[in-house]
Amino acid sequence: MKPLIAPSILSADFGHLNRDIDTVNNSEADWFHIDVMDGVFVPNISFGFPVIKHIKKRAAKPLDVHLMIIDPDRYIEEFRDAGADILTVHYEASVHLHRTLEHIRALGMKAGVSINPHTPVSCLEEILKYTDLVLVMSVNPGFGGQSFIEGSTAKIEKLKDMIIEKQANALIEVDGGVNLHNAPELVYAGADVLVAGNSVFKSDDPAATISKMKKSNHSLPST
Ligand code: DX5
Numbered sequence: 532m533k534p535l536i537a538p539s540i541l542s543a544d545f546g547h548l549n550r551d552i553d554t555v556n557n558s559e560a561d562w563f564h565i566d567v568m569d570g571v572f573v574p575n576i577s578f579g580f581p582v583i584k585h586i587k588k589r590a591a592k593p594l595d596v597h598l599m600i601i602d603p604d605r606y607i608e609e610f611r612d613a614g615a616d617i618l619t620v621h622y623e624a625s626v627h628l629h630r631t632l633e634h635i636r637a638l639g640m641k642a643g644v645s646i647n648p649h650t651p652v653s654c655l656e657e658i659l660k661y662t663d664l665v666l667v668m669s670v671n672p673g674f675g676g677q678s679f680i681e682g683s684t685a686k687i688e689k690l691k692d693m694i695i696e697k698q699a700n701a702l703i704e705v706d707g708g709v710n711l712h713n714a715p716e717l718v719y720a721g722a723d724v725l726v727a728g729n730s731v732f733k734s735d736d737p738a739a740t741i742s743k744m745k746k747s748n749h750s751l752p753s754t
Pocket residue numbers: 539540541542564566597670671672673674675676677706707708709726727728729730
């Protein structure tokens with residue numbers, strides 16, 4: 532199976548946002564990855580509802596919204612209304628995660644859980660069957676363009692085993708420092724969705740980079 536590719540709009544050129552949205556629309560990408568940061572859960576602030584609504588109007592593909600905010604329950608309906616198709620909250624930011632995920636699903640969205648690099652996948656054991664997607668952070672969240680943390684691949688392998696063992700259906704998404712070099716090993720480890728910010732938007736030809744990433748396959752990566 533080919534991985535789904537979710538270019539991260541955080542790395543787009545906000546002075547030419549329509550152009551970059553159209554690039555994703557006209558590429559082999561599958562989703563728009565939308566990073567929302569509150570300056571509290573992570574040491575950065577990104578953008579909010581007006582920008583997301585604009586992207587939604589122009590986007591021809593689903594919006595995969597990654598909330599890096601504390602107490603996400605406060606805004607779940609607003610994100611649905613802004614156009615989120617998949618809404619992911621952080622394990623570390625949610626006190627009543629089960630309730631939050633059920634709320635997201637009840638509003639018609641897919642529900643995702645994200646874990647920071649220091650959070651073990653074993654924390655997800657009880658919640659796995661209530662989630663449509665697990666987002667494994669392979670950098671400390673907050674910024675685009677950081678280097679991939681190597682131990683993340685082993686976490687994806689463990690998570691894949693857990694999903695099989697529990698007969699769960701959650702997709703595995705990996706986010707942070709993903710590029711054409713490490714994409715094959717991530718897919719081999721079990722990643723279903725690759726988020727890519729800088730490696731797509733800072734490349735000479737973003738659509739071509741997306742096509743190449745889409746071809747990252749299950750076979751052992753060449754070294
Ligand atoms: C980081 C965000 C990522 C970021 C990825 O906190 O969650 O989605 O945009 O950017 P790259 O691919 O450049 O690491």
